[in-house]
Amino acid sequence: MAEDRRLVWDLPLRVFHWLFATSIFASWATAKAGFDWMQWHFYLGYWIIGLLVFRIIWGFFGPRHARFGSFVRKPSAIWLYMKNMFARTGVQSIGHNPVGGLMVILMIVLVAVQASTGLFTTDDVVWAGPYNPAVSKSTASWLSTVHNVNFNFILGAIGLHLAAIAFYGFVKKQNLVLPMLTGHKPAALIPAHEAISSSELLKAMIVSAISSGFVYWLVTHAPPSADSLY
Numbered sequence: 001m002a003e004d005r006r007l008v009w010d011l012p013l014r015v016f017h018w019l020f021a022t023s024i025f026a027s028w029a030t031a032k033a034g035f036d037w038m039q040w041h042f043y044l045g046y047w048i049i050g051l052l053v054f055r056i057i058w059g060f061f062g063p064r065h066a067r068f069g070s071f072v073r074k075p076s077a078i079w080l081y082m083k084n085m086f087a088r089t090g091v092q093s094i095g096h097n098p099v100g101g102l103m104v105i106l107m108i109v110l111v112a113v114q115a116s117t118g119l120f121t122t123d124d125v126v127w128a129g130p131y132n133p134a135v136s137k138s139t140a141s142w143l144s145t146v147h148n149v150n151f152n153f154i155l156g157a158i159g160l161h162l163a164a165i166a167f168y169g170f171v172k173k174q175n176l177v178l179p180m181l182t183g184h185k186p187a188a189l190i191p192a193h194e195a196i197s198s199s200e201l202l203k204a205m206i207v208s209a210i211s212s213g214f215v216y217w218l219v220t221h222a223p224p225s226a227d228s229l230y
């Protein structure tokens with residue numbers, strides 16, 4: 001029954017989440033699958049840049065609980081939350097809790113570093129990101145190292161993310177996964193004034209168009225590659 005539950009996570013945020021998770025997995029898989037899959041790895045990188053741009057704009061203009069302003073907290077508030085975080089009981093947060101909010105920012109920053117350095121990265125054999133010709137060989141080599149090393153931090157962040165969700169589920173008995181799928185949390189936990197009234201889909205379509213336009217501009221404005229100079 002609709003009265004038993006209240007909308008907290010808007011549909012665009014949920015679609016973003018699951019696309020983000022699967023795209024990161026797919027970009028890892030295509031990087032590991034070798035040479036023949038590298039073109040797909042590039043496409044996934046552009047796609048992930050689009051997702052990031054979408055999420056950043058959505059963090060300013062999306063519904064309440066998607067906004068950075070609703071979950072980015074001062075270090076003192078994060079510390080206070082951390083001190084009680086491992087207690088078995090505790091009040092369920094409406095949107096992201098202060099530590100979860102920090103993780104969201106961390107993941108967005110790490111993936112942004114990964115995708116942007118990918119634009120300059122080269123395997124020194126055949127494949128080079130579209131902006132590789134814009135930088136010197138030594139800068140490209142440094143950015144390629146960052147692209148390789150940073151993925152380990154992303155893996156670490158995903159590991160922490162999944163461990164935190166498992167901890168909330170099994171120890172604190174708070175199922176965070178279902179709301180990330182359905183968007184709803186039980187009405188008993190969410191005061192009516194904290195719920196969101198809509199997923200703001202028209203706005204999401206405009207933000208998607210802006211994000212896609214940005215990616216198109218980025219890819220089509222890459223400098224000519226060394227090959228095409230001949």
Ligand code: HEM
Nearest residue numbers: 017020021024025095096097100104107158165176177180
């Ligand atoms: C590659 C893997 C993943 C990445 C990169 C990732 C990333 C993220 C990000 C960025 C958010 C914040 C959502 C937002 O505000 O935009 C988030 C939240 C969340 N994710 Fe994931 N995620 C991954 C996998 C998963 C999986 C497999 C699950 C479920 C088993 C999951 C469950 C959740 C839940 C429940 C939240 C909301 C937590 C809360 O209530 O504050 N995630 N994730």
